[in-house]
Amino acid sequence: MYIYDAIDQRLVDERVAQYRDQTRRFLAGELTEEEFKHLRLRNGLYIQRYAPMLRVAIPYGELASRQLRKLAHVARTYDRGYGHFSTRQNLQLNWPRLEDVPEILAELATVQMHAIQTSGNCVRNITTDHYAGIAPDEIVDPRIYCEILRQWSTFHPEFSYLPRKFKIAFNGAQMDRAAVRFHDIGLRAVRADDGAVGFRVLVGGGMGRTPILAPVIREFLPWQHLLTYVAAILRVYNRYGRRDNIWKARIKILVKDLTPERFRDEVEAEWVHLKDGPETLTIEELERVSTRFTQAAYERLPASDPGFEWQRQTNVAFARWVERNVAPHRMPGYAAVTLSLKKTGTPPGDATADQMDAVADLADRYSFGELRVTHEQNLLLPNVRQRDLYEVWGEARALGLATPNLGLLTNIISCPGGDFCSLANAKSIPVAEAIQRRFDDLDYLHDIGELDLNISGCMNSCGHHHAGHIGILGVDKQGAEFYQVSIGGNQGDDASIGKVIGPSVAQDEIPDVIEKLVKTYIERRDSEHERFIETVRRIGLEPFKEAIYGNPHQDSASSARQLAVA
Numbered sequence: 001m002y003i004y005d006a007i008d009q010r011l012v013d014e015r016v017a018q019y020r021d022q023t024r025r026f027l028a029g030e031l032t033e034e035e036f037k038h039l040r041l042r043n044g045l046y047i048q049r050y051a052p053m054l055r056v057a058i059p060y061g062e063l064a065s066r067q068l069r070k071l072a073h074v075a076r077t078y079d080r081g082y083g084h085f086s087t088r089q090n091l092q093l094n095w096p097r098l099e100d101v102p103e104i105l106a107e108l109a110t111v112q113m114h115a116i117q118t119s120g121n122c123v124r125n126i127t128t129d130h131y132a133g134i135a136p137d138e139i140v141d142p143r144i145y146c147e148i149l150r151q152w153s154t155f156h157p158e159f160s161y162l163p164r165k166f167k168i169a170f171n172g173a174q175m176d177r178a179a180v181r182f183h184d185i186g187l188r189a190v191r192a193d194d195g196a197v198g199f200r201v202l203v204g205g206g207m208g209r210t211p212i213l214a215p216v217i218r219e220f221l222p223w224q225h226l227l228t229y230v231a232a233i234l235r236v237y238n239r240y241g242r243r244d245n246i247w248k249a250r251i252k253i254l255v256k257d258l259t260p261e262r263f264r265d266e267v268e269a270e271w272v273h274l275k276d277g278p279e280t281l282t283i284e285e286l287e288r289v290s291t292r293f294t295q296a297a298y299e300r301l302p303a304s305d306p307g308f309e310w311q312r313q314t315n316v317a318f319a320r321w322v323e324r325n326v327a328p329h330r331m332p333g334y335a336a337v338t339l340s341l342k343k344t345g346t347p348p349g350d351a352t353a354d355q356m357d358a359v360a361d362l363a364d365r366y367s368f369g370e371l372r373v374t375h376e377q378n379l380l381l382p383n384v385r386q387r388d389l390y391e392v393w394g395e396a397r398a399l400g401l402a403t404p405n406l407g408l409l410t411n412i413i414s415c416p417g418g419d420f421c422s423l424a425n426a427k428s429i430p431v432a433e434a435i436q437r438r439f440d441d442l443d444y445l446h447d448i449g450e451l452d453l454n455i456s457g458c459m460n461s462c463g464h465h466h467a468g469h470i471g472i473l474g475v476d477k478q479g480a481e482f483y484q485v486s487i488g489g490n491q492g493d494d495a496s497i498g499k500v501i502g503p504s505v506a507q508d509e510i511p512d513v514i515e516k517l518v519k520t521y522i523e524r525r526d527s528e529h530e531r532f533i534e535t536v537r538r539i540g541l542e543p544f545k546e547a548i549y550g551n552p553h554q555d556s557a558s559s560a561r562q563l564a565v566a
Contacts, residue, residue, distance in 0.1 A: 001064045001294045001370055002147050004112045011154070012114045019043045020102035027099060042122075044115030045101055049422045054093045054101055055118040056108060060128045060146040060170075061089030061373040065360040068371065070111040072356035078104050083356070084416060085341065085349045087464055088167070089127050089373040090118055094420050116154060121162045123153035123234075128170045129177040130374040134382050136330045139189040140197055142172030145226060147289050148281070152227050159234045163241030164249035166234070167206075179375065179491040181205045181213045182467060184251045185233060190220060198222045203233055203263065204255030207461035211497045212252045217264040225271075227279040232271040236263065296368040296383050301333025305386035317404075320442070321393050324404040329382075335389060337367075337381040338374065339396055340403040340411070344436040347429045348414040349377030358399050366392055376413055378406070408445045409453055409518070410436045413464055417457030417474060418481070424457030426474025426481035431455055431510050438511040439518075448518055451532045454489070467491040469533045470517060471498040472510065483510055487517065487544055488536045496533075501541055502549050513548055520547040 004012075019039070026036040040046075044055040056071065071091055075083045078100045084092045096104060108114055118125060126149050128142045129135065149168065153159060159166075171178040172189045180186025186202035198220045205214025221229050237251045240258070255263045312319045327336040339359060342348050351359070359379055363371045366388050372380040379401075384392055396402035405411045412435065415421065417428025432455055439445055454468030465471030471486040482504035489498030505513055518532075520543055525535045536544070 001062060002059070002143070002289075003292050003294060005292060008151075009109075009112065012109045012112070012116070015043070015114065015116055016102065016105045016109050019105060023099065023102050038120070040098075040101075041119040042117070043101070043105065044118035045098070046119065047422070048094065048420050049418070049424075050420065051095045052098050052101070053420065054096050054104060054115060055086070056091045056093070056113060056115050057118050057125050058089050058091060058113075058373050059150050060126055060132065060143055061130050061375070062132075062143065063371050063373065064111075065363040065369040065371065067111045067113055068356050068360040068363070070107060070113065072353040072360070074104050074107055075356070076353040081354075082350055082352045084347070085351065085373050085377050085379070087375050087377060087413060087415075087462065088125050089130075089375055090125055091373075092416070094416065119165075120160075121164050121166070122160050123149075123156070123162075123166045123168060126150055126153075126168045126170060127178060127183075127375060129173055130372045130380050131177065131327060131336055131382070132172060134329050134331070134334075134336055135173045135177075136328050137174040138172050138330065139174065139191060140172045140223075142170040142178075142189065143293065144286060144289055145172075145187070145223070146170050147292075148226070148285070149230070151289075152279070158231075159238070162234065162238060163243050164246070164251075166237075166251070168230075176492045176495075179464075179467065179495070181495040182207060182211075182464070182491060183214060185230065186214050187226075192220060196222065199226065201229065201233075203267075204252040204260065206250055206252040207464060207466045208250070209247060209459045210250075210252065210256075211461070211466040212256060213495055213497065214252075215255070215260040217260060217267060224281045225275060226281055228274040228277060229267070229271055231279065232267045232274055235270050236266045240266070294370075296370070298331050298334065298383070299385070301331075301385065301387075303332040305333060308386040308389055311390045315390075318390060318393055320446070321402055321404040322389065324406045324408070325402070326389060331383075333386050335384050335386055337384045337389070337392055337396075338406050339379040339381065339399075339401040340405060341378050341401070342405055342411050342436070343400045343403045344410065344440050345433060346400070347416070348412045348432050351379070355399055355401065358395075359401070362392065362395060376406075376411065378411075404442065405445060407450045407452075409439050409448055409451045409514075410445060412436065412453050412455060413468070414455040415457050415462035417455070417463075421457060421462075423460060424474060425459075425476040426457050426483060426507070428455045428457045428463060428474065431472060431474075431483065431507060434507075434511050435514055438515060447528075448522070449528070449531055451518075452490075453514070464491075465489070466497050467495070468498060469531075469536070470514065475504050477504060481507055483507060485510075485513055485517075485548075487541065488533065490533050496537075499541060501545050505548075516547045517544055520544050 046053045169178040169183040188200040201218040202214035325338040367381040418424040455472040456463035456465040457474040473484040484504040486498035
């Protein structure tokens with residue numbers, strides 16, 4: 001966990017006082033709606049369909065147990081007793097009163113939390129692999145660099161009013177678990193032939209109305225130049241990015257219009273003025289930030305615990321949970337445990353205040369008081385001893401947080417949709433629940449195998465539907481809620497954007513559509529080991545289209561024969 005220094009705390013406290021006065025002036029009529037809008041957005045406050053929504057920052061998804069307890073207290077005191085963990089590793093409160101927000105921010109500041117830059121045309125919360133610092137395949141711990149970027153970009157005078165919102169993802173491991181190709185800037189740690197650490201830089205990815213996979217603009221950037229090179233990218237974006245059209249203002253449109261090659265040349269030319277300047281990173285700066293992170297007091301343990309192995313071999317339900325929700329750890333005798341927020345009947349990503357308190361207790365007893373928020377909208381205990389896994393499983397089951405569905409169809413990623421968001425064309429939560437209920441049989445889920453399903457209520461793609469093996473997008477059809485289905489999306493090392501399979505369908509048809517897609521996959525896969533995404537890539541979209549909509553050519557031929565007979 002990163003622990004604030006005096007400067008961090010002063011910055012957050014001053015922002016709370018500033019926003020308290022801004023809210024007072026607005027409520028007194030001294031600020032107009034338009035004047036206040038930009039101020040509240042900079043403090044994470046949106047006005048949604050029915051009430052304000054406050055987005056609380058959880059930098060790179062890392063939480064201490066005391067912070068989670070504070071979030072539980074805030075949800076219970078100022079909201080309706082729950083919160084929603086988002087795909088950007090933040091927490092959203094859907095029902096706070098506008099006049100209470102300064103008090104909420106003041107409470108958050110007491111545990112080193114805030115809502116700064118969780119909205120607005122600035123650098124948003126920087127995300128990373130939720131296994132950061134514990135992954136066996138890690139090249140560097142990305143949290144150090146994420147924190148450096150966070151400090152550098154917060155209130156940066158040159159980059160506080162970009163043409164549009166800006167999202168950065170950092171991956172420090174050999175496997176991409178941060179979806180770097182879907183971000184405005186994606187940074188992947190790599191090692192040169194001589195062992196030197198650097199980053200592969202990708203720019204211009206994103207979802208929304210124009211989904212694009214970010215191209216690589218630099219294969220190797222020495223770590224010392226992280227800030228100067230990112231500054232060069234943002235300067236080029238500030239200079240050429242459109243401000244006259246919100247739909248064409250993202251950096252992905254600029255990179256596409258200029259071409260990646262010309263954009264790279266512009267960045268390199270700008271970097272000439274910044275390279276080796278004052279913002280060049282040093283070993284001393286890395287050490288300064290590194291020392292602000294607490295270190296887990298790991299024990300020396302055997303690589304495999306006999307009691308754990310015996311429980312896994314004799315308890316089928318426990319073994320299934322371990323297979324799906326427990327990940328390897330770089331330290332022998334430890335593991336990372338995902339606590340699922342995807343129990344059937346629960347909106348994906350939602351946690352009650354009581355659950356948050358209970359998870360904080362679990363973190364204190366089993367994970368050195370530390371936990372993570374994943375971009376799949378689950379919670380993670382990153383440092384659990386193998387010998388404690390059976391107890392953790394039992395307690396998680398009692399809390400409704402042990403559904404063994406990580407990587408399976410019902411581990412649905414979803415935005416809050418039309419139940420809350422004023423931008424949404426359709427609801428997401430009822431669709432997710434209907435699918436969860438249709439596929440509630442765990443044996444069937446495991447037979448299907450790995451399958452990512454993502455749902456967005458509108459084209460802003462907060463549910464990342466473009467990256468789902470199956471993606472569902474809410475659309476408005478003459479005032480009615482309909483849903484467009486795509487298949488073939490994927491995040492990670494072999495990222496791809498899903499393709500729409502046909503006309504949109506009504507809400508009550510969605511479970512049947514998903515079942516037909518799954519049935520087609522099972523019938524056409526070449527073995528039980530071939531994943532859904534692999535089958536789609538091998539056989540194409542047509543068999544799936546036919547399963548949903550029939551064969552139009554066959555229908556035409558049949559009609560022609562009937563006419564001929566007549």
